[in-house]
Amino acid sequence: MTSQTSESQSGTRRTVAVIGAGTIGLGWIALFLAHGLRVVVNSRRPEAERIVRDSLELSAPYLPGGPRDPGELAAGLTFEPDLERAVAGADVVQENAPENLELKQELFERIGKAAPAGALILSSTSTLNPDAMGERMPDGGRLVVGHPFNPPHVVPLVEVVAGQRTDPAAVEEAVAFYRSVSRHPVVLRKPILAFAANRLQSALLRESIHLVREGVVSVEELDDIVTHSIGLRWATVGPFLAFHLGGGTGGLRKWLNTLGAGLEQGWELLGRPRMDEETIASLIEQAEEAYGTSYEDLVRARDTRQTAVLAALEQARD
Template sequence: MALNFERVAVVATGVIGASWAALFLARGLEVDATDPSPGAEQRLRNAVQAHWPALVQQGLAPGASTERLRFHAQLEAAVEHADFVQESGPEKLEAKVNLFARMDAAAPARAVLASSTSGLPITAIQRACRNPQRVVLGHPFNPPHLIPLVEVGGGQQTPPEAVADAMAFYTALGKRPIHVRREIKGHIANRLQAALWREAFHLVREGVASVADVDAAMAHGPGPRWALMGPFMNLHLSGGEGGIEHLLAHLGGPIEDWWRDLGNPSMDAALQRQVIEGVAHALGDRTTQDITQARDALLTGLLQAKRQSSALD
């Protein structure tokens, strides 16, 4: 493992933390986990077992074992021997400030402290740490045990070396880290998602399409292409032999016109109810577990196929 990061602490073991723990175990690491919620240890172990078949299908590292998971009632005990700490607590700034101050006080000097925060700035999170230089952003995409992306960045007191160490660690795990070069709400991928969500909610509110049809438009239209390449490369291919230069010369104006016409909905109670009812109708008799299992099976196959080809990387 890069940089001798062999023992990882997972702080908070909800959906994201449990997925991280499963990935770390599958990569042959020792994992110390902690979460103050009642019943957290059993939920974590159940989640790891549920994720394990997909990780086996991806391929386990030498020494990978669910037996290398230890659960601790106290945060300080979980981080005291860690080389790397992955925090995935509630998306509440003051809670994270407190967590990082405690982790910073208890973790070895060598340990990198990473937050899975979906959109909070690291500068604010590291403010109460005595060693703020080791605090970094390590935001995964759900579920972390399958999706390769990790957004990595620092705060005002984080040196480039700490960001580079985190990126090297995630790369060694088989992840695809990208560098968030400037702090911004929601980082990169969530801002891209938010832009799409805004228009999706707008189209439903305006009666242009049902919830199911909006999902179908993405899943059977741009979605398959975007699973292979990002928006800029897709635009380049849409330009044919002339590439993106030809595309922008001919469609730049219309695209800008569409931008000006995009919606700006408010997340009021009526719109929330409309979307909730639309999702329930689209689900029908299927459970969330049914959908999750089908998604993960398809994701595993897609990601395996992508790993076998570097042409679209």
């Protein structure tokens, strides 16, 4: 890994190899193309080219900087089914394979041998440690986790995670690269299973399922509660700042010693729902009744609202 500054490194990274054309990979492809990068797509899916082009039609209106022409975006695309050839000229590799450690170890062993020595090698994994994934790489210190929050072309967060063997310079370069494509990277201070954002999401999902399973609310009503309260709040302030403000002029110090004094007792009341067949069937039935099964329409509605929120927050900062 070179010792160049992060800013100069990110400025010279012009070709990105995206490994995998699933939901996350498709979002990365759109984002990278929107920032003028050349994108080489490597996928085992025989219909990968059609899927990517269809996805660009869906995501083009919701990219940073405003809507784009899908045809112009596609001009920066190349499709290369051979992994070694796909990464051979890449400045950045963003891997998006299924969460299978053995599969990722094999991929990164091959990527590590075929990619240029100075290439930034990134993984979108949501659970795995970079040390474990890069165990068979010639230089596992080059591998950094860059875990996005779906959809990666809209939601700014990228969790950057290093292992014990990761070169600190690689982490700095990963942060600079993600900033250069208008993402908001946060470096986790140590690796933990499922990282941070998904653990928070999982905790809320567990209680959401409990409330639905117990008949307190329906799936649709639960979503209404979140989007009209804590979801709106969390778009502007995080949990700690929210309760810091909840304490009034005394801040978090006051809140923790008054309203927050019974936190542990309250946590004991939280549900631990069983994900049995009846629960799963009920959740699916309610979700399909409330929202239907048109994926494209739901994506457009979601991304329209999310980009509107981001635009409003950006205006509020100005």
